[in-house]
Amino acid sequence: MTSHPTPLPDTLPNGLRIDAARAEAQRAYELDRRHVFHSWSAQRQLDPMTISAAQGCCVWDGAGHRLLDFSSQLVNTNIGHQHPKVVAAVQEQAAKLCTVAPQHVNAARSEAARLVAERTPGELDRIFFTNGGADAVEHAVRMARLHTGRTKVLARYRSYHGGTDLAVNLTGDPRRWPNDRGAAGVVHFHGPFRYRSQFHAESEAQECERALEHLEQTILLEGSDTIAAIILESIPGTAGIMVPPPGYLAGVRALCDRFGIVYIADEVMSGFGRTGRWFAIEHAAAPAGSSAVSESASSAGEFRAVVPDLLTFAKGVNSGYVPLGGVAIAPHIAATFDDRVYPGGLTYSGHPLATAAAVATITAMAEERIVENAARIGEQVLGPGLHALAERHRCIGEVRGLGVFWALELVRDRQTREPLVPSGGTVLRELDTACRSAGLLLAVNANRLHIVPPCTISEAEAKEGLAILDDALTLADAHTA
Template identity: 45%
Template sequence: MKKYNFKDSKVIKEIDLLKNLHSWSAQGNLDPIVVEKAKGIYFWDSNGKKYFDMSSQLVNVNIGHGNMKVIEAIQEQAEKMTYMGPGFAVDVKSELASKLLDIAPKNMKKVFFTIGGADANENAIKMAKMFTGRDKIFSRYRSYHGATYGAANLTGEPRRFPAEPGIPGFIKFFDPYLYRSPVDFKDEEEACNYYLEQLTEQIIYEGRDSVAAIFLETVTGSNGVIIPPENYLKGVREICDEFGILMVCDEIMAGFGRTGEWFACDNWGVVPDLITFAKGITSGYLPLGGVLVSQDIADFFNDTTLMCGLTYSGHPMGCAAGIATLDVYQEEGLIKNSKLRGKVLGEELELLKEKHPSVGDVRYIGLFSAIELVKDKVSKEPLVPYGQDPGKIMPLILSKLIKQGFFTYTHENIIIVAPPLIIKEEEIKEAMQIMDRVLSEVDEMLK
């Protein structure tokens, strides 16, 4: 076996490019940052350069990097028991399930643990079909639910295309994306009614007795932090009740304080039938996800075999990390902090929108926000066409941000801003000064 000096950053990058495949990338033009350490809301590269982690990596490191409470919990569990099969009762699995159900909507009664978000959605699809005896699954065009085969079919945006032709029975509908709506609504209520009526009509055309579930990212994540109109989710709940359809809230990105509440659905007082979760449950310290199910669904599987199984379901190490992470949220007041610091972030975003011709819209809830870039504020023409970026404009903008120490990611014509929930007011303002400078460069590009 050939030996390499993995203390040398040049070797690390060379071997990474030679031997690893990177997600969502053409492999030939990659230039990954070699990261040396991470702490709090920052990480440092091998040259000692510091970056604001303004996307919490993949909107998952909610409690920030290097939290010792979680690290010590992982160490303690590793010494006690690293693994036990999912058929056993283990203390940390029972404790985490109990803690989760304490903070979840009150109709949630049981948990099925998974490895991450995609397989949480995979198993929620199967549960919905088994419970209802129906075949069709509705989800929205501007959605991302994972890259495994079922979750990719559930996904609405272009990352679903490699999984097509797909599984029969996956139906897409339009989100209430008011900024890009073809209809000029007089107010939010009119818009809400329009999209709910469209959804009802589509269900009828698809066969009202054939639809098992409607899946929604409670707040659409990577596809633009699209926040639903005030009564939209309640309206979807009523439609589901009318037609005997299960309402599934994908809270993988929006859960665990990201929107200023434990779960995003709490912002609107909506009670879904299933909730899928991952990311913030361990803040990325270890892989873990799951499905929360209502009393009715839990009761159904008392007599019906649950045809779901994973080798690593309820993994003790992940559960130990999850317990400690939930404790950190509570002990450090991070749910409240998300709401308070979210107001500061919102104010900064509104200033950017007012100042920069390239900023068409900003959307924010808690510490979950997006900046939508346009060629023209009046026409709202996107800076890059949907699903295309032939001039590589968005990667160029992203590289300018990263060069100045502002790390995040983009999708379509949108820049995501979702820092760890531990961020301070002065840190938000300092980081957004970088954004301001880069957006000024984007403005110049439009001239």
């Protein structure tokens, strides 16, 4: 593969000259390895990349090389890097009011709450702000338990809900195992995933039906009156970007209504434009008249929104420019705490700098039609482009996704669907290294590549990334049967 096809600049986008940037990067790396303890890592084995600058859909490494960011870092820079309107908003807020305790009103938090509430489905009009996605999940579960007086929470296998104590126990991937004491009141179940179906389904409709039957049986066997909540990522992200089949989320809503269970939609990764809608649950609209839907009809009048009782968000709400998350709360849940103290809070709940960034992000996304851009790029460029790659590369078992939220399932054998990683050894690390050397930053997880660029990505940038990926996938093809 061609290494770093773009020439090194004299100056990085942040104004640093390349020689000064290299010196700064070297010192940063040395201090990092001496003092910084990294998450999800064996510390001695790390050789992390230094990022010296970022702009739009690109980052620059410590040597000054440009990389197209197809990872959105941790799938959070939905508005891209260093968006000038968001940067200016943080600067202006810092000059006006850097911080204030959450018991006091501040204008940035109030406006951010209004803008989020305008975009959430149904009447999720009360917003509790947190510092990120994991603690948003923690508080959503706490609200559900207090509202229902029940303890158990159902969460699906192949999911990720955060790294804090309860959130990681809710998580349905192997990162839970070292932290799981089996005492958090969490019960896991299988969600729909036809490519690796637990239900031997022969169609999407059958997968949906059997997954809902399985969930219903889990509820009944666990005791419906012991279950406070079901929490689901509207589209599971870290575990594989598995778009649920039509009718599934509406069916979950119906089961929750039937058994008096709180439905928590985790939109931490899938929200704020990532799927080409403000929230991924908007793709789950159900036929009008279904018992699984809300009273608010869609603009077409033929479908109604599937509305959860609680919705968690973070990441894309302000693209991580300042840490922020939250819970959007339905009226009947909020009413529980009208005259009863909610026993929870955070020092930085609704922090002015974070919420000012959210106001600027949401406003810019609306004015610049960034959500619509994500939908268009997904439909016209990424979707067709990734399916074309699957036709050329036998290592790709499945392509799935929406908007700028895609996964490539890499396999050793398309017929058996054997994952590439167990037999391929270091092949994904080699593929990732090859992409980086050619100027593309990917998100690699287990036997998958996640294609998750910012929602602002242009058609030209998307095609540039696909071309680099096309070249690199020949490395994986060599490990197929």
